Amino acid sequence: MPPSEVPDVARLRQVARRRPRGRFFDDFTVGQELIHHWGRTLTESDNTLFCSLTLNYNPLYLNAVYARAHGHEGTIINPYLVFLVVFGLSVEDLSEAGIAFLGVDDLTFHAIVRPGDTLTARSTVTELRKSASRPGAGIATWHTEGFREDGTLVVDFRRTNLLRTSGAI
Numbered sequence: 001m002p003p004s005e006v007p008d009v010a011r012l013r014q015v016a017r018r019r020p021r022g023r024f025f026d027d028f029t030v031g032q033e034l035i036h037h038w039g040r041t042l043t044e045s046d047n048t049l050f051c052s053l054t055l056n057y058n059p060l061y062l063n064a065v066y067a068r069a070h071g072h073e074g075t076i077i078n079p080y081l082v083f084l085v086v087f088g089l090s091v092e093d094l095s096e097a098g099i100a101f102l103g104v105d106d107l108t109f110h111a112i113v114r115p116g117d118t119l120t121a122r123s124t125v126t127e128l129r130k131s132a133s134r135p136g137a138g139i140a141t142w143h144t145e146g147f148r149e150d151g152t153l154v155v156d157f158r159r160t161n162l163l164r165t166s167g168a169i
Helices: 009-015 044-053 064-069 079-094
Strands: 033-035 100-109 118-130 137-147 153-164
Touching (some): 044 079, 079 100, 079 137, 079 153
Antiparallel strands (some): 100 153, 118 137, 137 153
C-alpha cells in the first residue's frame, strides 16, 4: 500500500463508534418467535474434528462401514455437534449481549443428521421474569428447534440466560 493510502489511525479512532450487539431483556415478549440466520451445512470434516476434539470415537460417527452395518447410509453426525450448531445459530438473536448462560433443559434429539445436511433454527420466547437478585437484569427462557433442510425437526431444547435490561446500560 503506498504511503498516501495508509489510513490515519488516530483519525479512525476518533470517528469509530462501538455498535451494541445483541438484544436486551426488554426486547423480548413471551410468544415472540425468532427465525435465526441462514443456517449451517455440516460436513464430514466438521463431524470428524468434533468427535476427535471431544474424544467421542463412536464408530457410527467415524466409520462408514460400521454405520452401514447398523442400518445407516454412511456415517451420521454426532448429535451433540447438531445440538451445539443449532444452539450457536441462536446466539446472535438471543444471548449475544447476555450476562450469563443459566442452562439447557429438555434437550431432545428427534432425527439423524447426515454429512451434507443443512441445519436451520428458530426460537420462541417462553418465559420472562425480572431477576430478584440482580437489579437491571432479567431471566429469559426460549424454546429452540433445529431443522434439516427438508423441514424435519432434528433437535429441540429450552435454554435460559440472564440478560441486561435496556435501562441497565
